[in-house]
Amino acid sequence: SAVISQKPSRDICQRGTSLTIQCQVDSQVTMMFWYRQQPGQSLTLIATANQGSEATYESGFVIDKFPISRPNLTFSTLTVSNMSPEDSSIYLCSVRPGQGADTQYFGPGTRLTVL
Amino acid sequence: AQSVTQLGSHVSVSEGALVLLRCNYSSSVPPYLFWYVQYPNQGLQLLLKYTSAATLVKGINGFEAEFKKSETSFHLTKPSAHMSDAAEYFCAANTGGFKTIFGAGTRLFVKA
Numbered sequence: 001s002a003v004i005s006q007k008p009s010r011d012i013c014q015r016g017t018s019l020t021i022q023c024q025v026d027s028q029v030t031m032m033f034w035y036r037q038q039p040g041q042s043l044t045l046i047a048t049a050n051q052g053s054e055a056t057y058e059s060g061f062v063i064d065k066f067p068i069s070r071p072n073l074t075f076s077t078l079t080v081s082n083m084s085p086e087d088s089s090i091y092l093c094s095v096r097p098g099q100g101a102d103t104q105y106f107g108p109g110t111r112l113t114v115l
Numbered sequence: 116a117q118s119v120t121q122l123g124s125h126v127s128v129s130e131g132a133l134v135l136l137r138c139n140y141s142s143s144v145p146p147y148l149f150w151y152v153q154y155p156n157q158g159l160q161l162l163l164k165y166t167s168a169a170t171l172v173k174g175i176n177g178f179e180a181e182f183k184k185s186e187t188s189f190h191l192t193k194p195s196a197h198m199s200d201a202a203e204y205f206c207a208a209n210t211g212g213f214k215t216i217f218g219a220g221t222r223l224f225v226k227a
Contacts, residue, residue: 004158031213042205042219043159056213092158103149104215106158 004107012113020079021110023093028073035092083114117142119208121218129226134193136221138206146208148189153203201225
């Protein structure tokens with residue numbers, strides 16, 4: 001298993017600004033994922049961030065808008081850049097410690113409101 | 116293409132009644148299947164998972180799910196609902212790759 005913490009837990013930001021979300025895992029994991037969960041909706045994968053390689057972004061998400069860092073096997077950051085109200089959402093960090101199609105573990109999420 | 120369909124965005128049951136949350140998957144190969152629960156203002160927590168062993172899988176908090184290949188289903192059940200079961204439930208599937216596909220979610224309401 002894995003225990004994940006995220007900072008901040010919530011924030012209210014002005015449009016045009018940027019916010020960096022931190023994700024800390026209590027063990028070393030290779031596979032890390034960032035998701036967006038808009039109000040009342042399911043999870044949408046933003047990108048996969050594996051240590052030692054560039055993040056892989058899903059269709060509709062670009063590095064300029066959502067730059068990701070993965071400096072080591074226990075930590076990652078996601079930045080939401082040049083925010084607009086449409087970016088208001090919950091952002092979730094997730095890891096998969098095992099191989100293949102093993103269980104994913106999720107952080108508590110960062111609730112972002114953009115005014 | 117792989118997909119997960121959860122029937123019913125909202126399900127309401129009385130306390131003590133049977134809980135049944137439906138999930139169907141579409142996949143060219145047998146997937147690994149998961150049920151996650153999300154309580155308000157929290158991340159997702161694994162309830163149970165199917166990984167090609169026993170077709171009836173028991174999870175935490177009295178939940179279980181049965182994999183039926185002929186019906187491509189993985190429905191979640193609990194014999195007797197408790198108020199604390201009120202939450203959002205997500206079915207998910209993975210065929211061994213990087214991506215886990217999540218269903219749209221079902222919000223469970225439990226009435227006293």
